Amino acid sequence: MRAWTIRGGSQGEREAIALDQGLVIAGWKEVGNLSACKSLDDVGALVKETYPDAAPGTLTSWKHQLWRFLTMDIGDLVVMPRKFQQIVAIGQLTGPYEYRADQPPGSRHVRTANWRVRDLDRAAIKGDLRDSMGAYLTISELTRREAVQRVTTLVEEGHDPGYTGAVEPPTDPDALETDVAEAGTRQLTARDLIGLWGWSRRTPGVTEMVDQELAVRNLTVEPHFNSVRLDDLVTVSSVSDESEATDEGPEPEPTLSSQSSSGDSFKKTPADQDLGWRIGTLPFARNVTTITIDGELGLAYSHMVESDFSQLPVVDRNGRARGVVTWQSIARAKLTGRGDTVAEVTDRNAPTAREHEELFSRIQDLRRHGFLVIVDADHVVTGVLTASDIADQLKLRIEPFTLLEEVELRLRRALSRFNRADLPARTKNILENNKQITLGEYRHVFQDSDLWKQLNWPFDQQNFLDRLDVVKKFRDSVAHWDVDAPEAESSAVETTRQLLRLLQLVA
Structure with a gap:
């Protein structure tokens, strides 16, 4: 068949x-x-x-x-x-x-x-x-x-x-x-x-x-x-x-x-x-726990307390979004003398979003509510994006840039220890024209045996150069803020950290 x-x-x-x-x-x-x-x-x-x-x-x-x-x-x-x-x-x-x-x-x-x-x-x-x-x-x-x-x-x-x-x-x-x-x-x-x-x-x-x-x-x-x-x-x-x-x-x-x-x-x-960036590219929670609109209120409480949820999407029998239960919506219902069923404590104005939407167009909703319920074309709940997810993603995207910035700063400091006359001709030309030394250019300096001896660093030269090559390639790949966060190259991020640790000892 x-x-x-x-x-x-x-x-x-x-x-x-x-x-x-x-x-x-x-x-x-x-x-x-x-x-x-x-x-x-x-x-x-x-x-x-x-x-x-x-x-x-x-x-x-x-x-x-x-x-x-x-x-x-x-x-x-x-x-x-x-x-x-x-x-x-x-x-x-x-x-x-x-x-x-x-x-x-x-x-x-x-x-x-x-x-x-x-x-x-x-x-x-x-x-x-x-x-x-x-x-x-x-x-x-x-x-x-x-x-x-x-x-x-x-x-x-x-x-x-x-x-x-x-x-x-x-x-x-x-x-x-x-x-x-x-x-x-x-x-x-x-x-x-x-x-x-x-x-x-x-x-x-x-x-x-x-x-x-x-x-x-x-x-x-x-x-x-x-x-x-x-x-x-x-x-x-x-x-x-x-x-x-x-x-x-x-x-x-x-x-x-x-x-x-x-x-x-x-x-x-x-x-x-x-x-631009889309909501769907972010690693938010996708195997999300939900409660049906006619479900047991006690079950909703259990889910929220046991898993430390701030919000619990409410759905119909086919998974379509009908609202959300939050501690605030529970409190509001209780203050008005209601709150005995899931339906009564449901906030039906909870913000929903589709994965294809631009991330920054929904930032205000995230700030106001602390979350977005993610739904598909049929309004079926597929996940929850929280302000904490955005903070984690911001760290993932910014940390590689801070690591690379410090690596370049310390390499520049190491370069200043040499007499300019001893540097490779191409490096001197760059400096004389007041241009920025790139990570690729530093390799030409540190592969010079005489210059490496002058540094008197307690590292293996080839191992250092290999790490520098990886970091240089990684720097090129994250020169722009792409759709994919740098954790897609986690090994390169770790190599950058390792190189930085070495430089922090000597420069």
Whole structure:
């Protein structure tokens, strides 16, 4: 058994027909009968004949989607996200491909299905599976992270058991493109995505380069790899939204005009992405303890006292945020003669935020409340960001700069012990032109055997130079405040500390 996502039209126009008549419908109203197509190339020829002016990337996407529709097996699961609603329908294919020429355009490519669940709350689906269902494609396959078993459990039990295993990345950018073409989507971590092009940190230059590479391949990524932690999952798919022919012609609808079913007004193209810091890049608490709105108040007290929580998110049965319990909200309720239930002590005006939001736009809320409840597109609680998290992050980002500053200060002090005439010519030239000596330049000084002997330092010269090389490289990598905090290079930070300890003894 396999599992597929099949959308009901750019405006959900096919959803009612599909559910009422027990069908899944592919759209592509201009394309004729596909019954004679025996291969992907056959479908491609028919699509190209129908849309001679369409871009090659668009034709490739459409032929793969229609071939998926033709080759799905009876018994496969199909998921139809409902447009502008926070629910999905899940069915099971019961019949082969049919072309119904007597039906209205856009409803002719069909397969029969038994819709076993018609209104499953999207919030019942874990975020990673929900993201893979949210691809900008009409037809895509749900392949990795035990998707089939999880969709089956959603049908039978109404909840998603989730998946905690690793995700093996593609071997290179071409493999990523192939995976998206074949399945419609490909999930991988942000770290693995930039790693396909040989990078480990998300500097502004790396972000721009990867965005450009994705655009050349007609790929998009949600959420943007710059707005999540390095080890969080992102979903890569074709850049087209509702990738089928529209009433206006063969070109897919522009991404910016597509309103998402999860409530976002617009989706951004890579070129629109702000390169600033996002909430999602911070290491806040993500396995967060919550209490349901109809839960036991005593349980809320226990969680807060035992774990020393200042706040406890309140959710509905599917994990959607309904407010927060704080010691202040408990006190306010008690002072007004209430406070016997979770609902009565809940502060329903608690601040919430999405991971893609700019960090500094929410600093005032953090100062005022001391926390932000982090929610996803369906308002499901995914974490809590506290003022303490910001303080810890500030230390991580500032400490490397203070270490490097003191290292350079002490190296400069050591340099002043030499007669300028004894220094290497390039170093003298820099000093004579009143320019700053760089960490790389200090190596030329300390590798000179005569100068090293003058210092009379009780260190091994080569070991010192090796440390200096690591610190120099680290200094170059943190010259800008990148998305990723310097703890991503913890070994380099430790080497910097070690070099500083040595210099503190002698300079």
